Amino acid sequence: MANPTNFPDLQVPGGRMHDDQELCEHLLRSLDRPALLEILPSKIDLGGTGLFAKEVIPEGTEVFRSIPLLNCIGHEMSEFMCDYCHTSLTNGIDAAGHLRIAGDALPTISRCTQCGVCSYCSKDCQRKAWRKYHKLECPVLGQHPHASAEARALYRLIAMVKQDSLSEQEWRALAYLKAHEEQWSGHLEDLMYYQPQVDNPHRSTPLAFAVAARSAVRGAETLMQPGIDNLQLYGLYFRILTNDMDVAGPLHPNIGRTVDLVGSLMNHSCDPNTFAFFEGRQLRVRSLKPIQAGEEITVSYVDAREGFMMRHDVLWFKYFIDCKCNRCEEEELRISTLMSQESSSFEDFYQAEKELIDIRNEVSRDYKAFRSEDGINQVKTAISTVVSQIFRTQPWPDTLLPMCHMKQILAELSFKLNTNPNQIAIYTLQSCFGITQRSGPHWVYALHSLATHLTPMTAALNRLKNTPPLLLLLALIMRLLAPPAPPATPPDCPATPRQFWDFYNGLLYELVLQSRKTYGTDSACAVALVEKYARARARSSWLGPEERPLPGERGFAERFGEAQVAMLG
Structure with a gap:
């Protein structure tokens, strides 16, 4: 950009991205894409833009590869993964793609000595990150080391603009992305009336997202002096919030967050025809089922391993989506039937699912606290207590989420404790074959x-x-x-x-x-x-x-x- 200290306007000439053919062609040319794709008006997000197949894409094939606009490694992985190239200590695979075995030398992952947040596997990666974005984000992260992934993405995006790391086309594409600014403005106004009740809100509520937005924008205003007004900062943040994706790697369900300009055009389904994962810095999108010519490319915006109620919470409160795909309708009918048999309600199931997720999250945050016989028994008792509240005549089916993932947690705890191998095998099998x-x-x-x-x-x-x-x-x-x-x-x-x-x-x-x-x-x-x-x-x-x-x-x-x-x- 000609003047990196002044932000371009987020306003676009009008219309949607699919009307800007020059930009669409530029974005598609930037991909490594075995499949022929096109950007058209969405059939799912009416009035929005979607990504479509121009030819039949068989199941299990590459749809496209790209280098995203930005990535942010999650806090739980930052100690073990290079922030720039994503070399990892935890996936058991070395830089050449070979399986590590006992005695192999591990890469050295070192924290930035100034911010203590980002880690790097080499001086080369650290230099590249410093030149592209880290020089300006580093002092901010040092003062806000526990900032959310979306807040860090905002800081990184501002740093990239000020360090002249974004092209005009990238900025124009970013401006086209949906931000739901009208809906979010209403939630921000609600903060004035509900402030006493939102100091520690549940993360999947509109007020929780609004609190996080306000915190991120205030941090950017005071520490980065971006030279743009408050409304533009919120516009940037809400574009990130609406369009970021999980950074997942093979055998790593969640590494962090990413914003990819073409990936952002894929609309949501809980039963998608593609999925995205990372290999190094590259985003790869592959088909999960056959995709016909003219069919819209879909991906899941939420963790597909979550149950019906939790998926819908996040989809509605973050993306303003009420998913009606076949999977959602089938799961809703199954829950309704089971609750009728147990003389329980949808609300009862919703509360039970939230309690199980809370148990899972508590264990995930601190495995060491539960890595003992007493700890495992504590988790088992907590799960049994929740289940007995709504399933009085039958067990919670392993095939009804999130039960198979609760069994996986018990298996992991038992495995790390190296306790009863019999029980480890049973938990693992129940978890594995609970996946439908x-x-x-x-x-x-x-x-x-x-x-x-x-x-x-x-x-x-x-x-x-x-x-x-x-x-x-x-x-x-x-x-x-x-x-x-x-x-x-x-x-x-x-x-x-x-x-x-x-x-x-x-x-x-x-x-x-x-x-x-x-x-x-x-x-x-x-x-x-x-x-x-x-x-x-x-x-x-x-x-x-x-x-x-x-x-x-x-x-x-x-x-x-x-x-x-x-x-x-």
């Missing part, structure tokens, strides 16, 4: 968790080699994998180590297939999981030559079934 959509990133994550929690058993088998048959634990695992089960398996289960390895290798094979389909054969995640599968097969070599058929070959499914029968006695 058996494809896509959340299914890959669930399969990976299951494989991770079973891996210690393979190490034990390796040490024991030709010891007596596996006992009750493996029978319990297989009983859950193949319902309905025969009568309880006695401790002298006749399953052999070979049969367990068949099961474990079959699981890893499915994980590899799903990851390659979901993330792409060239993704670091898929490449690393192929390595993991190869190593698992090598670890079973002490059993002797591999017996054919192997996973993926004709006949393995039958052999896998025979192994299950043997495990179950």
Whole structure:
């Protein structure tokens, strides 16, 4: 920009982005896009703009790749991930895309010594961030180290403009993005009347978002002196709030937030036809189902693992969307039917779902506080108390969200405590098979968790080699994998180590297939999981030559079934 100290006006000539063909063509040219796309009036967001397929896009293929306008790593990941290139200590994959093993050197992730908020893996990344945005945002973050991701995105955007890091086209596209300014103005006015009640509001309420907006704008005004008026700052913030997306990585459900100018044109569905994830600094969008020519590209604005009520809270209070997709209608009908059977109401279910989410969030904030037998029992008791309030004649189904995620938390706590492996396996299986959509990133994550929690058993088998048959634990695992089960398996289960390895290798094979389909054969995640599968097969070599058929070959499914029968006695 010609004068980085003065902001351009957020006003655009008129109309919608899809009317500005020159800008639309520029944005599409900036993508790495295997699929042919076009920007047109949306069929979902009436009066708005959408992204459409110009040709058939098969399931499990790349839609486009881009470098977003800006990214902000979340506080919980900032210690372990480079703020600039997203190199991570926690995903088990090195910079070359290979699976890390014991003894591998880990990258050094160091905090900025001035703000203490952003971290970098190298001096090169730190220099690039400093030149692009961090020079001006650094002192602000130093004074507001716990600022929300949206507030940090506002500070970063202002810094990018003042450091001349935005092009004229990027600013024009940003100005076109929807901001819901009229609705948000009403919520800001409400603060004057409800101030005593909003000091600590629930995060998914309009007043909570309004409080966060006011805090972010005040911080930007006083610390960055952007040279624009209050209304323009709010306009920027609400564009970020309305158009940012979760930064998710393979096997990392949430890393932070991102604003991508083309990604922002994808409208919402709780049953979307694409999903977005990050690999390095690059945003990748891939199809979850076949997309027809002329069909609008959709993505979920909220965590698809959340239940119906929580999704609708965030969608309405943040995006002013009342989703009516097939998934929402089916889940609403199921909840209504179950509550009728239990003589409970929708409001009862809503309160119970919120309480379960509060339990999950409390544990997620401080795993260490619950990593003990007493801590696990405390979580189990809290879950049981909530469930018993509305499900009096039956358990809360594992397939009704968010129960499968509560089981995942119990599995993770038990796994980190290295407690009863029997219980770890049961919790993990209940969580995994509580997921009804058996494809896509959340299914890959669930399969990976299951494989991770079973891996210690393979190490034990390796040490024991030709010891007596596996006992009750493996029978319990297989009983859950193949319902309905025969009568309880006695401790002298006749399953052999070979049969367990068949099961474990079959699981890893499915994980590899799903990851390659979901993330792409060239993704670091898929490449690393192929390595993991190869190593698992090598670890079973002490059993002797591999017996054919192997996973993926004709006949393995039958052999896998025979192994299950043997495990179950």
